[in-house]
Amino acid sequence: MTRGTLLFRVFLIMAVPVLLVCSCFTAVTAQGELIPGQELLKNGDFSSDLLFNLYTESGGNAALSIQNGELQIDVNKIGRVGHAIQPYYDGFRLNEGVEYLLSFDAHASLTRDMFIRIQLNGGDYHAYFEQQISVTEEKQHFSLPFVMKEATDPAPRLCVNMGFVDPMAAAGLKPEDIEPHTVWFDNFSLTIKDVSGLVTDDSGVKISPIRINQVGYLPGAVKTAVITDLDADSFTIVRSPHGETVFEGTLSAPVYNPSSGEMIRIADFSGLNMVGKYKLITSDGTVSEEFPVNRQVYDKLLRETLRMLYLQRCGMELEEEHAGIYVHPVCHSDLAIVYGTNQKIDVSGGWHDASDYGRYVVSGAKAAADLLLSYEMNSTLIDNIGIPESGDGVDDRLQEARYELDWMLKMQAESGGVYHKVTGQNFPGFIKPQEETEQMIVSPISNTATGDFAGVLTLGARIFTDSGSPELAALSSTYLAAAERAWTYLEEHRNDPGFTNPTDIVTGEYPDGKAGDERFWAAAELARFTGKDIYRSAAAEMLASGEVTAELGWVEMGGYGLYAILSDQALSKENEAYIMAETLLSESIQRIRSGISVNSYGINRMNEFEWGSNMGIANDGVVLLMGAAIFDNEALRASAARQLDYLLGENAAGYCFVTGLGTISPTYPHHRPSTAFGATVPGMLVGGPDSSLEDPYAQNVLASCFPAKCYADSDQSYSTNEVCVYWNSPLILLISALTGN
Ligand code: G3I
Ligand code: 9MR
Ligand code: ZN
Numbered sequence: 001m002t003r004g005t006l007l008f009r010v011f012l013i014m015a016v017p018v019l020l021v022c023s024c025f026t027a028v029t030a031q032g033e034l035i036p037g038q039e040l041l042k043n044g045d046f047s048s049d050l051l052f053n054l055y056t057e058s059g060g061n062a063a064l065s066i067q068n069g070e071l072q073i074d075v076n077k078i079g080r081v082g083h084a085i086q087p088y089y090d091g092f093r094l095n096e097g098v099e100y101l102l103s104f105d106a107h108a109s110l111t112r113d114m115f116i117r118i119q120l121n122g123g124d125y126h127a128y129f130e131q132q133i134s135v136t137e138e139k140q141h142f143s144l145p146f147v148m149k150e151a152t153d154p155a156p157r158l159c160v161n162m163g164f165v166d167p168m169a170a171a172g173l174k175p176e177d178i179e180p181h182t183v184w185f186d187n188f189s190l191t192i193k194d195v196s197g198l199v200t201d202d203s204g205v206k207i208s209p210i211r212i213n214q215v216g217y218l219p220g221a222v223k224t225a226v227i228t229d230l231d232a233d234s235f236t237i238v239r240s241p242h243g244e245t246v247f248e249g250t251l252s253a254p255v256y257n258p259s260s261g262e263m264i265r266i267a268d269f270s271g272l273n274m275v276g277k278y279k280l281i282t283s284d285g286t287v288s289e290e291f292p293v294n295r296q297v298y299d300k301l302l303r304e305t306l307r308m309l310y311l312q313r314c315g316m317e318l319e320e321e322h323a324g325i326y327v328h329p330v331c332h333s334d335l336a337i338v339y340g341t342n343q344k345i346d347v348s349g350g351w352h353d354a355s356d357y358g359r360y361v362v363s364g365a366k367a368a369a370d371l372l373l374s375y376e377m378n379s380t381l382i383d384n385i386g387i388p389e390s391g392d393g394v395d396d397r398l399q400e401a402r403y404e405l406d407w408m409l410k411m412q413a414e415s416g417g418v419y420h421k422v423t424g425q426n427f428p429g430f431i432k433p434q435e436e437t438e439q440m441i442v443s444p445i446s447n448t449a450t451g452d453f454a455g456v457l458t459l460g461a462r463i464f465t466d467s468g469s470p471e472l473a474a475l476s477s478t479y480l481a482a483a484e485r486a487w488t489y490l491e492e493h494r495n496d497p498g499f500t501n502p503t504d505i506v507t508g509e510y511p512d513g514k515a516g517d518e519r520f521w522a523a524a525e526l527a528r529f530t531g532k533d534i535y536r537s538a539a540a541e542m543l544a545s546g547e548v549t550a551e552l553g554w555v556e557m558g559g560y561g562l563y564a565i566l567s568d569q570a571l572s573k574e575n576e577a578y579i580m581a582e583t584l585l586s587e588s589i590q591r592i593r594s595g596i597s598v599n600s601y602g603i604n605r606m607n608e609f610e611w612g613s614n615m616g617i618a619n620d621g622v623v624l625l626m627g628a629a630i631f632d633n634e635a636l637r638a639s640a641a642r643q644l645d646y647l648l649g650e651n652a653a654g655y656c657f658v659t660g661l662g663t664i665s666p667t668y669p670h671h672r673p674s675t676a677f678g679a680t681v682p683g684m685l686v687g688g689p690d691s692s693l694e695d696p697y698a699q700n701v702l703a704s705c706f707p708a709k710c711y712a713d714s715d716q717s718y719s720t721n722e723v724c725v726y727w728n729s730p731l732i733l734l735i736s737a738l739t740g741n
Contacts, residue, residue, distance in 0.1 A: 027195040029095060034195045040092040044188030046071050052087050057426050060084030060163045071185040073162065078178040082115060084163030090121065090696040092190060094128060094148040094156050097197035102146065102190050107139040108183040114162040121157040121696055122716030123430050123675055128156060132167065135183060145193055152201065155700035155716065158190065205664060205713070207654030208288060210280055214649035214662030215301055216292035219273040222638045225280055225288065226600060226650055227251055228262040232282035235267045240277040240290050247272045257600045259607060260652035260708040264600040289663040301661055302735045303385055304683025305728050309400050310387040311673070311681055312725055314359060314433065315348035322387055326677055331433035332357060336422050336440035339502055347422045347442060350407030353508065354724040355671045357436050358423035361411055362510045363726045364404050365452035366553035369560055370729035371401040372463045377629065377733070378740030394469040402472065405460045408453055409482055416489030417445035418453040420499045423507035432676045446499035447490060451518025454486040455560060458525035480529065487522055510554060516547030517558040524561035528568045536577070539565065543580040550588035552619040554726060559623055566630045589627045592620050593639060601651055601708065602642040607691070609707050611719050614657050614688035617643050618730035625737045644734050647685065652708035659684045668715040670722040675715055684723035685731050694719035
C-alpha cells in the first residue's frame with residue numbers, strides 16, 4: 001500500500017465513527033480549540049502517575065492505590081455521609097453548553113451504590129453532573145453523556161461519592177452494616193462530544209494597563225501610576241467630570257519587570273495636590289479609573305476594614321443595627337472539649353480567623369497587636385465605626401482589640417500555658433457561623449501561642465492604662481497578671497517542640513517550630529511595661545541570640561518586640577539592647593528598601609509571592625513606618641505609603657485588593673459568611689498573589705502565571721483570595737499611621 005492510500009484509510013476509519021456521534025465542528029475559545037473526541041483527563045488508565053487523590057471526612061476511612069493497573073479504593077469505614085469517602089481528580093475545564101462523555105470501568109468486592117459526580121470545587125460543591133451507579137463484582141463499563149448547563153468552570157472536580165450514600169439509608173441500612181470492601185476503577189475518560197451549543201462569555205473583568213491607587217491619594221503624598229505595555233511616553237491628568245487638564249508629565253523610560261512579565265513606565269504626578277477627582281490619560285489615549293485626592297480619602301477604608309473585624313466576632317449576637325444583613329445569633333458558645341481529655345471549658349468569644357470559623361491564638365495576637373499599635377501610632381479618636389461600642393468616647397480600635405484579648409484570657413490553661421486554637425475537627429461547609437454546631441475542640445498548648453499571648457496582653461495592659469478609659473484601664477492588671485503567668489510557663493517549657501496538628505484535627509495549623517521570637521516579644525513588652533530586670537535581661541539575651549528579625553507575623557513576631565524596645569522612652573539610646581534593636585530594625589529596612597528599588601511596583605517581592613503576600617506587603621509598610629518614627633526619616637513614610645498604593649490597585653493584578661472599595665475589587669473572596677449570606681462583606685483585604693499555587697483552583701487556572709499575577713478572584717482559591725483578621729489588621733495600622741500628623 002502506498003503512503004497516500006494508508007493515510008486515506010486512517011482518515012476514513014477515524015472520521016466515520018466521529019461523524020456518526022456528533023455534529024462535527026470544532027470551537028475556538030480564549031483557552032484554545034475545543035475538538036470533539038479530545039481527551040481531557042491524563043492517565044485515566046492508571047498506567048503511570050496517580051493523579052487521583054482521596055478526601056475523607058465524617059468518619060470515612062479508606063486507602064487509595066494503584067494495583068494491577070487499576071485504581072483501588074479500600075474502604076475501611078464508610079463514614080456517615082455520601083462524601084465521607086471521595087476519590088477525586090482536578091485539572092480540566094468544563095465549557096458552558098458543550099456536551100461531554102464521561103466513561104470508566106468499575107467493579108467491587110460486593111455490590112454497592114455510589115455517585116459519580118463532576119462538581120464545583122468549593123462553595124456549596126454542587127454537582128454539574130451526577131449519576132447514581134450500582135457497582136458489582138462483575139466489571140462494568142459506564143458511558144455517561146452530559147451537557148454542561150452552567151457557566152464555564154475552569155477548575156471543576158471529578159469525584160466519586162462512595163461513603164454512606166442516601167440509597168443505603170433509604171434501604172434501611174446503617175453505616176455499621178456496611179462491611180469493609182474494595183472498589184476498583186479503570187479507564188477513566190472525559191471527552192468532548194459536541195461543541196455546537198458552546199456559550200462564550202467575554203464579560204470577564206478587564207484589567208486596565210494603568211495601575212493606580214483606586215481609593216486615592218492624600219494631598220502632599222508621593223503619587224505614581226504604573227503604566228504597562230503601552231507605547232505612550234507622556235501623560236496628562238484631567239479633572240472629573242469636565243476633563244480640564246490639571247497636570248502634564250513625561251513617563252519614565254520603559255523597564256522590564258520580571259515578576260509580572262511587563263514593560264513598565266512610571267507616571268509621577270506627586271505635584272498634583274489640589275483636592276478633586278481625576279483620571280490619568282496616556283499619550284496613546286488610554287484612560288485610567290477615576291481616583292480622588294483629598295484629606296479624607298482613607299476614612300471609609302479605615303471604617304470598613306475595622307468593621308470587618310466586628311463582623312468576624314464570635315460568641316455574641318450580631319444585631320442588624322451594626323451588622324446590617326450579616327446578622328447572626330450567638331455562635332460557637334457551647335463548651336469546648338480540651339483535646340485528649342474529658343474536660344470541657346468556656347472559650348467563647350474572639351474573632352473568627354478568616355473564612356473558617358476557627359479561633360487561633362497566634363493569628364489573633366498579631367491582629368490585636370496591630371490594632372493596639374494603630375492607636376499608639378495615631379491616637380486621634382476613632383469612635384464612629386458603627387460597632388456597638390461606637391459613640392462612647394473610647395477608641396473603637398481599642399474596644400475591638402479588647403474583644404479578642406478577653407477571649408484570649410479564656411484560652412489560658414491552669415498551668416499558665418496557652419492553648420493553640422479552638423476549632424472543629426474539620427473545616428465546616430459554606431454555612432453561616434451559627435450553623436457550625438460540631439463539637440469545638442481546644443488544641444494543645446503551644447509555646448508560640450503562649451509567647452504571643454504574653455506579648456499582646458502586656459501591650460494591651462500598657463495601652464489600656466493610658467487610654468483615658470477607666471473601663472479599659474481596669475483590665476490592665478488582669479492582663480498583666482495573665483501575661484506574667486504565661487511567661488513563667490514559657491520559661492519552664494523552653495525546649496518544647498512547636499505545635500503540629502493532632503492527627504485527627506485538620507483545621508489551620510499555624511505551624512512554627514521556633515518560639516524564640518515570640519519569647520523575645522513577650523520579654524520586650526514585659527520589660528517595657530514593668531521595667532523588671534528579669535524581662536530586660538531575657539530580651540537582651542534573645543537579641544544577642546540571632547533568633548530575632550524585624551518581621552511582624554504570624555510566623556516571626558520579633559518586629560513587635562523591637563518596636564517595644566525602640567519606642568521605650570525610659571531606655572537610654574546607649575543601652576546595649578537598644579543599640580542591638582536599632583541595628584536589627586535598620587538592617588531590615590535596608591533589605592526592604594533594596595527590594596523596593598528594583599521592582600517597578602515598589603514592593604519587596606520579585607519571583608516569590610507567599611500565601612497572604614498582601615499581609616507581608618502591609619507588614620513591610622508598617623516596618624517602614626516604625627523606622628520613620630524611630631529614625632525620624634520622612635522618606636520611609638513615602639515608601640510605606642507606596643505599599644498602601646500597591647494594595648489599593650497599583651499592582652500587577654490590577655485589583656484594589658480590599659472588597660467593596662476602589663473600582664475593581666475582589667467579588668468572590670473565599671469567605672464563608674460572604675457566600676452563605678449571598679453578599680460579599682466589604683472592607684476585607686484578600687491574600688493576594690501566591691506564586692506557589694497552593695489550592696487546586698490556582699493550580700488549574702493560574703498554571704505558569706508570572707509570580708506577581710498569581711491571583712484569582714474566585715471563592716475556590718483559598719490561597720490567593722481568602723481574607724483574615726490578621727491581613728486586615730496591618731492595613732488598619734498602615735492607614736492609621738499614614739493619616740496621622
Ligand atoms: O516559610 C516559607 C518561606 O521560607 C518561603 O520562601 C515561602 C514561599 O512562598 O513560603 C513560606 O511558607 C509559607 C507559610 O505560609 C509562611 O508564609 C507556606 O508556603 C504557606 O503554605 C503558608 O501558608 C499559610 C496557610 O495557612 C497554610 O498553612 C498562611 O501563611 C496562613 O495565613 C494560612 O492560614 C489559614 C489558617 O490555617 C486557617 N484559617 C485561614 C488562614 C488563611 O488562609
Ligand atoms: O476554607 C479553608 C480555609 O480557611 C483555609 O485557609 C484553607 C487551607 O487550610 O482550607 C480551606 O478549606 C478547604 C480545605 O483545605 C480543602 N477542602 C476545601 C476547603 C474549602 O474550600
Ligand atoms: Zn462563632
